[in-house]
Amino acid sequence: MTPDDDLLMKAAQWADAGKHVALATVVQTWGSSPRPVGSQLVINEDSDFEGSVSGGCIEGAVVTEALDVMQSGESKLLEFGVSDAMAWEVGLACGGEVKVFVEKLEDR
Amino acid sequence: MRRDLLDALNAARAEKRRTAVVTKLDDGDQLLLIDGEIEAGGLVAPADVLDAAEAALDKDTSRTVEAGDGHLYFVQVFNPPLRLLCVGAVHIAQALAPIAAQAGYEVIVIDPRGAWASRERFPGVRVDDRWPDEALDALSPDRRTAVCALTHDPKLDDPALVRALRSPAFYVGALGSKKTHANRVERLTEAGLTAAEIERIAAPIGLDIGALSPAEIAIAVMAQITLALRGAKGR
Structure with a gap:
């Protein structure tokens, strides 16, 4: 388990380097969502990210929300799916639905 | 996530302990x-x-739970990795x-x-050349470990x-015919194992x-290990 291939070690490493960090986790899925429950994306204040919460269709939106969560410190539960009003922008091409929990990694 | 929680989580994962993070999705409180x-x-x-x-954790599946208190909690599972200990660097082990x-x-x-246990025969596989008793004591099989005795x-x-x-x-299997196994049961009984312990052996x-063929036997063994891990769906 090295920081290079392990997301949660990466998160700790970024925090140690003085960066704000957020974690995004798939907590629920319906239909044919591309990544299983528990999949994670870690994001830092420079918008660098590692991991995935979808096949690439919602990562951009999740990173934007994560930057907001880093600022406010308030966690968020995001929902993405074809029925979403934002579907044209960040919907899942596969027709699945997914809930993503975004939280800030608190400073030491 | 609190930083002390992340550090404890990373330490527990490195130590291959049975770990889960529970998050209350309303406010992000965790344990x-x-x-x-x-x-x-x-x-x-x-x-x-x-x-x-x-x-x-038993099912090795992270999930969101609606609790009796009406709130949603997310359980993220960090089980230790699955391991297979093969005793015997034999042809079936190669497959x-x-x-x-x-x-x-x-x-x-x-x-x-x-x-038997040469690098050439097992490219990319971790080979332990200790005696099996010593190796098993050191490797300490846990609930995520399967053990196959294949030497005959x-x-x-x-x-x-x-x-x-x-x-x-979670799985213990031993290669050998019914007759070989009957002899084995006798020896293990003499060695002090109980009938219930011996019955755990898949043989x-x-x-x-x-x-x-060795490859077919390997498939049969892997299928049996998978069944022991996941359980049948009863279709």
């Missing part, structure tokens, strides 16, 4: 569950959520190691006989089986799919 004990975090979770967390690795197992082939040699198989059967390993090893 860290390690080997059944709450080790970090400020969340006070209701009992049904902690039960659900243990069930999720089994890559199949098990593909199924997500860390494979360790144990054989003190140097000529009681001097090697039996000490490994004794340790595996007294460990929480003759592997699901009965008529396997003949």
Whole structure:
């Protein structure tokens, strides 16, 4: 388990380097969502990210929300799916639905 | 997530402990569950959520739980990796190691006989050349470990089986015909194992799919290990 291939070690490493960090986790899925429950994306204040919460269709939106969560410190539960009003922008091409929990990694 | 919780989580994962993070999705409060004990975090979770967390760990599946208190909690499972300990660097082990690795197992082939356990015969596989009793004591099979005794040699198989059967390993299999196994049962009984312990051995090893070649036997063994891990769906 090295920081290079392990997301949660990466998160700790970024925090140690003085960066704000957020974690995004798939907590629920319906239909044919591309990544299983528990999949994670870690994001830092420079918008660098590692991991995935979808096949690439919602990562951009999740990173934007994560930057907001880093600022406010308030966690968020995001929902993405074809029925979403934002579907044209960040919907899942596969027709699945997914809930993503975004939280800030608190400073030491 | 609190930083102390992340550090404790990373430490528990490195130590291959049975770990889960429970998050209350309303406000992000969390707790860290390690080997059944709450080790970090400020969340006070209701009992049904902690039960659900243990069930999720058993199933090796992270999930969101709607608790009796009407709130949603997310259980993220961090189980130790699956391991397969193969006693005997034999032909079947050569076929089994890559199949098990593909199924997500860390494979360790144990054989003190140097000529058998050579790098050339097991490219990319961890080979342990200690005697099986020593190796099993050191590797300490846990609930995510399967053990296969494949040598046909009681001097090697039996000490490994004794340790595996007294460990929480979720699968213990031994190669050999019914007759070979009957003799083995006698020896293990003499060695002091109980009937219930001995009954845990899958023998003759592997699901009965008529396997003949080493590769086919390896498939039968991997299928049986998978069944022990996941349970049948009853379709």
